[in-house]
Every structure is written in structure tokens, then in C-alpha cells.
Amino acid sequence: MSLPVERKPLHVPPFEEVAAVLQNALKKSFAEASVxxxxxxxxxxxxxxxxxxxxxxxxxxxxxxxxxxLMPLVKREKVYDLKELAxxxxxxxxxxxxxxxxxxxxxxxxxxxxxxxxxxxxASNGSHIAKIDTTSGNYVLQKLPAxxxxxxxxxxxxACEGKSGKVLHVKAKKRTADTNLxxxxxxxxxxxxxxxxxxxxxxxxxxxxKVKCHVMPEFSEAPIxxxxxxxxxxxxxxxxxxxxxMSTFVSKENGLDLRxxxxxxxxxxxxGHYHYDTTPDIVEYEGYYNIAEFMYRVDRPKDSHxxxxx
Ligand SMILES: [Zn+2]
Numbered sequence: 001m002s003l004p005v006e007r008k009p010l011h012v013p014p015f016e017e018v019a020a021v022l023q024n025a026l027k028k029s030f031a032e033a034s035v036x037x038x039x040x041x042x043x044x045x046x047x048x049x050x051x052x053x054x055x056x057x058x059x060x061x062x063x064x065x066x067x068x069x070l071m072p073l074v075k076r077e078k079v080y081d082l083k084e085l086a087x088x089x090x091x092x093x094x095x096x097x098x099x100x101x102x103x104x105x106x107x108x109x110x111x112x113x114x115x116x117x118x119x120x121x122x123a124s125n126g127s128h129i130a131k132i133d134t135t136s137g138n139y140v141l142q143k144l145p146a147x148x149x150x151x152x153x154x155x156x157x158x159a160c161e162g163k164s165g166k167v168l169h170v171k172a173k174k175r176t177a178d179t180n181l182x183x184x185x186x187x188x189x190x191x192x193x194x195x196x197x198x199x200x201x202x203x204x205x206x207x208x209x210k211v212k213c214h215v216m217p218e219f220s221e222a223p224i225x226x227x228x229x230x231x232x233x234x235x236x237x238x239x240x241x242x243x244x245x246m247s248t249f250v251s252k253e254n255g256l257d258l259r260x261x262x263x264x265x266x267x268x269x270x271x272g273h274y275h276y277d278t279t280p281d282i283v284e285y286e287g288y289y290n291i292a293e294f295m296y297r298v299d300r301p302k303d304s305h306x307x308x309x310x
Pocket of ligand 1: 099100112262263264273274
């Protein structure tokens with residue numbers, strides 16, 4: 001069964017210009033910040049440990065499903081396969097990183113997905129999920145087996161050919177304003193580019209400090225209808241460095257009912273959905289992003305709403 005797919009081109013400004021815009025934005029919120037255009041390092045190596053070397057070659061973003069499939073009540077038929085999603089974004093041999101809901105049919109529970117995999121000819125899977133242990137109430141991190149490429153309900157993904165090439169190298173240290181790393185960059189792009197949608201995808205790591213993350217518990221049996229109920233349902237934790245995040249963001253809604261930013265990450269045995277760091281005085285981030293050429297909207301919900309998108 002093929003999924004409905006819409007596609008719109010994104011605005012693709014010159015790398016040097018985006019680097020300057022991001023650096024200006026980060027300097028307003030961090031004591032030390034720099035963004036430069038570099039040749040993508042081998043991201044297969046630690047500390048990133050991704051499944052492909054680079055973030056380049058046919059860069060694109062996709063927003064799959066959405067929060068309306070999770071709430072008010074879960075729609076259990078909304079199960080996807082990343083191999084098929086890669087085909088949906090016209091890249092059957094893709095390197096994909098992303099943040100979404102894990103494959104509950106395999107996991108046996110609702111979970112956070114840190115997607116990091118290659119599909120097609122040289123497939124490999126480094127994806128992880130984080131779920132809530134129903135007995136202890138604590139989080140559990142699990143690496144998915146090579147054969148498990150499912151996800152569910154909602155996913156924000158960045159896909160490319162996994163090649164080396166030019167990328168943006170982001171560094172930020174000591175937060176001085178009330179914003180998270182990604183929102184700060186998104187806002188900078190929005191202020192500079194206005195109605196033109198600029199979308200970035202890639203990875204960042206938390207080198208020092210702690211972040212507030214959530215992990216979704218089991219699906220709610222009671223309908224969730226507003227942000228206050230969302231926050232009552234979610235389980236929040238403070239998670240320490242080092243962590244690696246899969247991250248996407250887009251500066252502006254472009255008529256596709258998008259989630260504008262979404263980052264999931266993991267450490268040694270913890271992981272979840274990124275909200276913000278809780279240690280402004282010592283926090284330190286480093287990331288690599290590419291500028292996406294297209295935004296794909298896959299299986300867009302017909303009945304949408306605005307809550308649960310933080
Ligand atoms: Zn999330």
C-alpha cells in the first residue's frame with residue numbers, strides 16, 4: 001500500500017550565508033558560538049557513531065504522519081517502515097536520521113525512536129528506541145536489530161545519500177538566554193528568511209551538561225486534548241552528557257502542516273526527546289547539519305490540531 005506523499009521545494013540559500021545567520025542567532029543565546037562551512041567529517045566514527053560517513057547527496061526532509069495520530073487517541077494502524085519511507089522520498093538507497101515514535105508492534109510498547117540507518121543496497125541499522133519500564137517507571141534504551149526498520153504514528157526524518165561533502169559545523173557553549181539549541185537556530189533562520197522555508201537536518205551532540213528529555217509512556221486510554229494533558233502524560237527526565245541527537249528543523253510552515261523542530265538522542269543507557277538543557281553555565285554542543293532541498297509530507301493527517309508539538 002503506498003502512502004500519500006506531497007512534496008515542496010525548500011529555499012536553499014548559500015552555505016556561507018546560512019552559517020552567518022546561524023552564528024549570529026547562536027551568539028545571542030550562547031557565550032561562545034561558531035558556525036562554519038566544512039567538509040563533513042566521517043560521522044561513522046565516535047563520538048557520533050552514525051551509520052553513514054556523511055550527510056550529503058540529495059538532502060531532503062520528510063514529515064511523516066503526525067501528532068494527530070497519537071492523540072487525542074492513538075491510531076494503531078499508523079505503522080510505517082523506514083525502507084518504504086525512503087522510497088516515498090525518492091531515495092531507496094538512503095541514509096536516514098530522524099526523530100519519531102518507535103515501532104510498537106516490535107517493541108511491545110510506545111517508545112521514542114532515534115532513527116539512524118541505511119536502506120537499500122548497503123542496508124544497516126543503528127537505530128535505538130527509549131521506552132518506559134512499566135514496573136520501575138524509569139527509561140530503558142534499546143538498540144534495534146538490523147531487521148527492525150519500523151516506526152509508527154509520526155516521524156521527522158532527514159534523508160540523503162550518505163556521502164561526504166559540504167556541511168554546517170555548529171558549536172555552542174554556555175547558554176545565556178532562555179532557548180534551546182535548535183529553537184535558537186530555527187528562530188534565526190525565520191527572522192532572516194521570513195516566509196521562505198529553510199530546512200536543516202543532521203546531528204548534534206551534547207558534550208557537557210544535562211538536558212531535559214521526555215519519554216512517552218504507554219498510549220493513553222483517556223483522550224489527550226491539550227498541551228497541559230500532554231505534559232501530564234509524558235515522562236520527563238534529566239539526562240547527562242555525552243549524548244548524540246538526530247535532528248531536523250524548518251524555519252517556517254509552508255502549508256504542509258509541519259512539526260517545525262524535532263530532535264531525539266541517546267547516551268550510554270538513556271535517551272529521549274530533546275526539550276532543552278538544564279545546565280546553562282556548563283552546557284556545550286557540537287553539530288553537523290546539511291541544508292535540505294525538499295520537504296516531503298507523507299501520510300498527512302486530515303484532521304489536524306496544534307497541541308503536542310513541542
Ligand atoms: Zn519526539
